[in-house]
Amino acid sequence: MTEQVIVNGIYSGVQYALIALGLTLIFALMNVLNFAHGQMYVLGAFVTYYVYGVLGLPFWLALVATALTLGIVGVLFEKFLFRPVLRRSSREESSMLLAAGTALLLESLILIVFGEKHRGVPSVVSGVIKIGDAYLPMGRLLVIVLSAILIGGFILFMQYTKPGRALRALAQDREAAQLQGVDVGTYSMIGFAMGAMLAGMAGAMLVAISGVNSGLGTWISIKAFIMVMIGGAGVVSGAIVGGLILGMIESIGYQMLPGGETYLFIFIGLIIFLAIRPHGLMGKPWG
Amino acid sequence: MQLEATEIHVNYDHVRAVTGVSLSVGEGETVALIGANGAGKTTMLRAITGLTRPDSGEIRYEGHRLDTMAPNDIVRAGIAMVPEGRRVFPYMSVKDNLLIGAFARTDKNGVNATLEMVLGRFPRLKERYSQAAGTMSGGEQQMLVIGRALMAKPKLLLLDEPSLGIAPKLVQDIARSIVAINRDEKVSVLLVEQNSRMALRISHRAYALATGAVALEGASKELLQDDRVKRLYLGGEL
Numbered sequence A: 001m002t003e004q005v006i007v008n009g010i011y012s013g014v015q016y017a018l019i020a021l022g023l024t025l026i027f028a029l030m031n032v033l034n035f036a037h038g039q040m041y042v043l044g045a046f047v048t049y050y051v052y053g054v055l056g057l058p059f060w061l062a063l064v065a066t067a068l069t070l071g072i073v074g075v076l077f078e079k080f081l082f083r084p085v086l087r088r089s090s091r092e093e094s095s096m097l098l099a100a101g102t103a104l105l106l107e108s109l110i111l112i113v114f115g116e117k118h119r120g121v122p123s124v125v126s127g128v129i130k131i132g133d134a135y136l137p138m139g140r141l142l143v144i145v146l147s148a149i150l151i152g153g154f155i156l157f158m159q160y161t162k163p164g165r166a167l168r169a170l171a172q173d174r175e176a177a178q179l180q181g182v183d184v185g186t187y188s189m190i191g192f193a194m195g196a197m198l199a200g201m202a203g204a205m206l207v208a209i210s211g212v213n214s215g216l217g218t219w220i221s222i223k224a225f226i227m228v229m230i231g232g233a234g235v236v237s238g239a240i241v242g243g244l245i246l247g248m249i250e251s252i253g254y255q256m257l258p259g260g261e262t263y264l265f266i267f268i269g270l271i272i273f274l275a276i277r278p279h280g281l282m283g284k285p286w287g
Numbered sequence B: 001m002q003l004e005a006t007e008i009h010v011n012y013d014h015v016r017a018v019t020g021v022s023l024s025v026g027e028g029e030t031v032a033l034i035g036a037n038g039a040g041k042t043t044m045l046r047a048i049t050g051l052t053r054p055d056s057g058e059i060r061y062e063g064h065r066l067d068t069m070a071p072n073d074i075v076r077a078g079i080a081m082v083p084e085g086r087r088v089f090p091y092m093s094v095k096d097n098l099l100i101g102a103f104a105r106t107d108k109n110g111v112n113a114t115l116e117m118v119l120g121r122f123p124r125l126k127e128r129y130s131q132a133a134g135t136m137s138g139g140e141q142q143m144l145v146i147g148r149a150l151m152a153k154p155k156l157l158l159l160d161e162p163s164l165g166i167a168p169k170l171v172q173d174i175a176r177s178i179v180a181i182n183r184d185e186k187v188s189v190l191l192v193e194q195n196s197r198m199a200l201r202i203s204h205r206a207y208a209l210a211t212g213a214v215a216l217e218g219a220s221k222e223l224l225q226d227d228r229v230k231r232l233y234l235g236g237e238l
């Protein structure tokens, strides 16, 4: 039974890490808390539902379509909403309110386009493997593997490529980055698009396992905020650690507290944790 | 002249930071910009690199108008700046700080050659190659940001108070590096300093700013002997 809890925790944790990574990237680059992150995740799920479930195209093609769609949404959000507001107002509540507005906007659009029904898709792979005493359906194994590849790819990109270095520099010191020739506009856009893509890819995997409905977004955003608070805002390692910890705690909670009090305890624990460690586990501006 | 700023005015909200400064830097020259706290030295450098837009005036560099260009394009035109307070990327390694300095360049072989040159000039950076820049000493960070600026292979290097908060012995090293860079790499230098003595010793010409305007200008050798300069900028140490 403990083995099953661990396997479930890892399954949720890697997806959560993917979500938190996107949120923390946007935060580090633009100092914007992307309230619409959960809605981007839901949009990603619906695109995959449409391409794979409705059109019947291959799953990998659905993933590509999801990445492209969310990339475009990210570019549009940055260029036409956040950039003008951040340029005109240095007050933090301006971008906060805008971010909240974009969440409501995206949620309404998703509701209009995809409706309010819960949607699922046929299994991508079938079968179950047994790890010790734990069962792991192949579909979930696929999600774990894909998420790990995306997280690993993201880290390698940030660490070893020229655009990755530019994004890190921008997050650490905007002006100094400009002095090295980094175009703030272009790279903010790239960063926002990448953050949106990461959320969308997590959503694409969700729909393959448990389906999606248009109301999930806010709850996912809240979970993403929790992960980032645990790990430390704006830190790559913090997002990954925060995601894995939340996934594991959730898995343990669901096992021990079938009554649904899990999140009550998570919130209480989080408040106590933040009182002791307000910057989270890895708290520093950018890693 | 390689760089020519004419009648520059810069206001921050209601503060008049620079009021009608004209200055120039010729090819191969080292020019010092000295003056007390708040005189407008940093503001002038920020205007040249495009980080702050002048309210009026004109900045020309090799025939281009800089005052309408974005900072990231100004680097590409050949101007690199070592900003006030160093501003290393603290969570990036020394290596990545240097590589990002070459961000605007596309000549891969040239970048490797420059990297060799920088590490040769500042062997300390080679020893600390993988260390996070934010954990280095102030002097090491200063070497790093000078190296980072050189990685852009600039034709004009702007330095904002490279001696600030650094041990006296290291100030001498940094001063020697600036002279060597100017001479060996054929880079013109515009050096902002509060350590006026050091700045006047290593420069060809100098401007002294006072409350946003040029109070004195001339050959550095002569300014070093000037009574007003001695009184106002060199203290009682002579």
Ligand SMILES: Nc1ncnc2c1ncn2[C@@H]1O[C@H](COP(=O)(O)OP(=O)(O)OP(=O)(O)O)[C@@H](O)[C@H]1O
Pocket: B012, B013, B015, B016, B017, B018, B035, B036, B037, B038, B039, B040, B041, B042, B043, B044, B084, B194
């Ligand atoms: N961002 C800003 N907002 C408002 N006023 C500013 C700003 N930056 C500089 N100033 C003001 O402009 C004037 C010139 O500042 P500047 O930083 O150019 O001086 P400086 O000669 O570099 O001084 P220091 O030697 O202390 O670095 C000062 O009065 C300063 O208070």
Ligand SMILES: [Mg+2]
Pocket: B041, B042, B043, B084, B160
């Ligand atoms: Mg200054």
